[in-house]
Amino acid sequence: MTKRFKVSLITATLAMAAFNSSAAVEIYENDGMSFSADGLVNVFYVNSSVEATDASGNVSDRDQSRVRMGFLPNNIGFNFSNQLSDLKIGMRSSFWVSINDTDQSRDATPGDLGTGSLIDVRQFYGTVSGDWGEVLLGKDFGLFNRANILGDELLLGYGQTSDFFGLVDGGNVSFGNISTGYTYPFPKSQITYRSPDMNGFKLAVGIMDPNKTGSDSSEDLPRFEAELMYTTTIDETSIKAWVSGVSQSSEANGVEQDQSGIGYGANVKFGGLSLTASGFSSEGLGHVAGLDNIVGDDAIESDGYLVQASYTMEDNRFVVTYGETEVKNTGSVLDATHTNTGVAYFRTIRPGLTLVLEYNNTEADVSDSLMAEDNNTFAIGSVITF
Template identity: 45%
Template sequence: MKKLTINRYMISGAAALAVSAPGYAAVDLYKQNDASVSVDASFNTFYVRSDSDNEISGNDRTQSRVKMGFLPNWVGFNFSKKVDELTLGGRSSFWVSINDSDTAITSTGIDVRQFYATVEGGFGQILFGKDFTLFCRSNIFLDEMLAGYGMVNDTLGLIDGQGVSFGNIGSGYFYPYPHSQITYRTPEMAGLKLALGIVDPGNATTDTGAGRTSEEENPRVEAELTYNTKFGDNSTLTAWLGFLQQSSTSNDPNVDDVDSLGTSYGLKVKLGGLSLHASGFQGEGLGFLLGPGTDAGLGLQGLISENGEEVDSDGYVAQAAYSVSGERFVVSYGETTVETATEWKNETTQVAWFHDVNSVLRTVVEYNVNTLDIGGAEEETNTVALGLIANF
């Protein structure tokens, strides 16, 4: 199988979830009366050494890189203004690829992953614009390895790519790829909150290009129900259930229609310094990494539908973390299975030590093993990652 190189513009910033990761505190630029403007930023760089034993291509390689991790570097701007009974807000954020010296000299990629406004009141919140979507959203937002490195291999072009590493994307969950959307969130009621969105759909068929007959008659629908509660002196529980539905049809008799349907779910419990995370997904017509439409655009349409049928897929992540006095230790395992005739199975095992030097600076030491199996041919990649992270 030829190496699949994932376009850097598709994934630069692929896991940049600033609002979820610990240690981020926006700096106020302006705050007066009922209006405010603030900025947050994150900078990270990893030294990584990856050893690939590749039966898929037949080429084994050992590669050293200095690059960003699962989270890229970003700057985000936040806006808020109260007008009568409504609070109007907005966020624009820009994700930056720093490792551009290998294949595209001085062509640093800058991607806009969030550009949205919000209207909030007693009825809840309406978000309109571009943001991360809802299916598998909490799976990745609450990943204990979010600030680490994670999955890379040569088959997907991630060892040498300009973009991010993939964490557990493709080995336990899908990336909630940013799309334009209109999403309503209810007020929290007894710990429960529902988010329901209509999302700009993507063509999941092979009927593409000028003159195509393929269409999405309705937008993609995504939802997520979350539950949060506290118990004891220093313990919390978060549970969630997500949903995705989209249909792509074509008038070409040689092209398969695709009905994509998926559920995501999970549970995270914090008991003092101990944190336990278990999450997963299952569905059909979803693909492998970034969801229907986006995976099709990457040339992975054969993992969405095959022989006139939507392809089934499932995955899960199980993690344990322990924090004490500025130290955090994590063990993690995730896997995704895509049930094509030539089955794909992707597994990632990680152990990591995060050390908070102070409230801004963090160091990371990580060892991970990724195994991608395609029809019995394997690529195993062992990676050591040493990182520095500064969060503002």
């Protein structure tokens, strides 16, 4: 593994249809057929102050100001549905665009002229639904840790920008709490069934295109992912709890390796207070996007958790957050710990326009390189949605 990770497309995250569709603009609706569009644009002024210690004990400092988008990429989505007797068919496509490319060309070399806005399709799927549930066919975000990231109070904010991952000057989004509490549910080709509501329980199970360990690796079975969600309301208190999982097996050069993981969490809301705790544990999967399948004795083991509290008072929301991920490579001396501590303030100026003030302290400690980082990031920006 390299001492310094450069992650770009992995982080072209997430508004996910679950957020944007709530603000969708109806373009056409007639006789059971509808077409709508939704979009999000966000921009932040960001100042990062980084102190890093290398393997020789040398300490370096750097301050960097940027104008960038936050945890969610700018995106636009289109939705279609049509009621056909007892069946409903639907489609969604969403296109994701980076504005963090001012000083980078398409080869992502800092200082080059030109831009490369990383136009990417994260969702392109159809659905068939009825009283029996729904089947999704196409490309969408994975199920493992999906609820963890959708429940992050910093979803509309900025989050961690560890220089260890090349995020301060990276050409894509910040990380939210990816690698400091959860992994990213990378979009995958899939066939997924979602059950109807069963006394508060909803189940999703899917077969997905496996993550290849190499061009010559063999995967006899697809990747399996699942999520079980429970929601209920007691008096004026709403409760949500979930568990998700992933399993895959690969073989390369005669060596087999199983990859597996479990994610979990709960959220309780009463009055204006929201309390969230979530976590995950995985083996053989990367701690950033869950794609780095390792075959052989160098299997990666990762464990993380995220605890958050927010309070909403009319148009104001206040957030405190702490997340941590520990990584261990069982075949080497690599051990790493990544943490993020943050506070944020969200102000709804008008429906569809939100002001964000945020501070994060991100720390990384990697044993094999004796590398350590302390990163303080201040961000102020706005989010526009329709």
